[in-house]
Amino acid sequence: MKSVKTILAIGVVIMASACEKCQECHYEGVSGEVEIGEYCGDDLKNLEDNGYTVGDTVYTAHCEEH
């Protein structure tokens, strides 16, 4: 019974951690591509929806693999 619980617990941890989506992102600045690091989960969704703000300028963030 103990081993079943352990396996279930490991499964839950794996499933929970696997759901978090992380990507390296960048934006196209005036002088070219600017890397802004890795974003995960809700932060990634916010970045996609609202863009990346530098001063008064909001840039579209690109997080696809390339």
Place this chain on the structure above:
Amino acid sequence: MRYFLTLSLFLFTNFLSSQELKGSVMTSEPNGHPIPFAHVNFVDLGINILADTNGYWQLNGVNEGVYRIEISAYGYGSALFETELSNVRTTFYLSENHRELDKLIITHHGVLQNQSITAIETLPLKSIHAIPTATLGEALSAIPGVYQTGIGLGVSKPVIRGLSGSSVVTYVNSLRIENQQWGGDHGLPLTSLGIGSVEVIKGPASLLYGADALGGVLYFIDEPYVSQQSRQLSFESKFNTMTMGTSNEAGFKMSTKKIRFNIYGAYDNHADYQLPNKKYVLNSRFNQSAAKVAIGYGKKNWIVNLRYNFYNGRIGLPGHTHELDVTPLTFQTMVQNRGENVPAQAITNHFFAIEQKLLMKRHELHLTIGHTRNGLKEFEEKFFTPDIVLQLNNTLYNAKWRYKFTENIDFFLGSQGMFQQNENNPLAPERLIPNANTSDLGAYTLVTYRKDRWRFQVGARFDNRTIETKDEDFIPAVLKQYRGYNYSAGIARLAKKSSIRLNVSSGFRAPTSSELLSDGIHHGAFRYERGNVALATEKAVQIDFSYAFHFDDLEIIVNPFYNRIRDYIYLSNSGELVEDLPLFEYEQADYAQLYGVDFGFHYHPHEAHWLHVESSLSSVFAEDMSRNPLPLIPQTRLNNQIRIDFDGDRKVQFKNIMVQYLYFFKQNRLGVFETGTADYHLLNLGATLAVNTSKPFIISFGVRNLLNTTYIDHLAGLKQIGIPNPGINFYLGFKVELNHNLKTK
């Protein structure tokens, strides 16, 4: 009401005479002996039973009547009998199997393929999958006259005699499947899970299959249920090096005397595919899961099947970049990846059908009612917010009545209809096509006549299609009605040594809502598409002739065709750019003509039963009324294969070895703005071996594109960005089937 009561009374009387049908299977020699464990397959009832050690079989609880029965046994030929069964014992005779050239194949209409008037190609899936492929679409392209187009490996669309998309209709067990097939990046909406065989009807086939089937029809048939009073558990796993891809599936089948069911599940996961230069095509990855359930029940002369198919896939769309200086190397990487990326499509399908069949002495009634739901999300640059979200719901029916007028004359009356709703999610930021409701209603009649070696067939059909859209911000409301009048006539002379078939058939295809009204970027197809509300229906007439020689160990078939399409709809590159993408507009030519030939050859010498030599050549030419070539027409293809079968019962026993050589001729008949394609050769090698333990299993291994040839197929969607097809690919697979007989009371 009076007619209804008459029909009810008539049906009721047919329920009354439930019987015990019985018989035996014997060898056909003068002093014939029983054949033990012969398979007795009641084709119309969908019931398989196994004869006992004395060749004796028995089936309870069905009515007396005329049934089509397929009898087969290991080491003997198989045969199809259409015979009247009663409680008097019936004996079937089989002769010893000397060869496998004329393998018995029954079409979904319940007739033998070699007795069919139309040139219908019926193939068990395992025969076209002998050297396994990553996708079902790729497997289908081994059939003469069938090709594939698409994007990478994840999106594969069938092409029949040069036509694809909305001109090819897909059926799964009498249920018509709709999946936004107008889109160049919307592939075949199913996997090979639980599919037993596929039938290909080449050319216009509106008579039996309704509107749109101008290029042809793909008719997928599920695997049969297992023999009565038995169950089977199966596992199959495949791995290939080109995508480091895995395909795993499991199935459970069980049949009792009344209920039978098949349940399957599968999951495939493929990383970016590898090119001959050892690099990988960025974002060509895909994963898909599928499930399938079929439940069958029969009582007396009534058979019902409930079928459900589920598909969920996420398919990467390669060819995306923000770079200004773009070369083919832009889309290639040194690292193979399989994680989620964008652009991508996420597809979810649910197909549900109830099939009912009522069998009487001279009558058969078939009724299928189904619903399909296709969800498509296109992610362009964001992982969480799809740009296009389309939901396609389709409710449909398919009804057929067959009346056996005399021993030689069959009469068919049928009707098909569907109501389709295609809706954009209002929250999605983009829409390529407007919301539309489409309704189809069609009815047909068909008569077949047999006299000695001759077969005749003639039929007619009427269809009505209505397309209605609502007023939306960017497109005005449209209400269009299209009518189609179609016919089919065929004659065949089927002799022992030769068969001749001549068919004339017509078809029509009403423009789709995308062809009428699209106005937006189609990211998967790398273009801006604009519809044309003035489009009329396409009308096609095909003349199809085939001549086949059948010798004891040699078969040769020649099948030329000519298909003329009036008001041909095509996508034309306008030469302009809209939002940095080439603008493609739908236009219509007075007519187009497609013609060509399929040639087949099969040699299976008497002196060497273990050897099969097969060859086929498929060629299609297409041009408009000014004899200018049409774009995206497949290269002429030569397909040669040699298979060596091994007999034996060693613990580890080779079952067969197969070598396949494909040659694709260069394509230099080009449409406007189209580029040519060089010829190329492909060599594939495969082997199967059986491990005979208490739980026997099959291992298959081999290599596709053995010479690591760098090539780009003329129909490949990635051709325009210079990305080649996959390089060398080693594969390994195993399959185990655990069979068990249930106890009988």
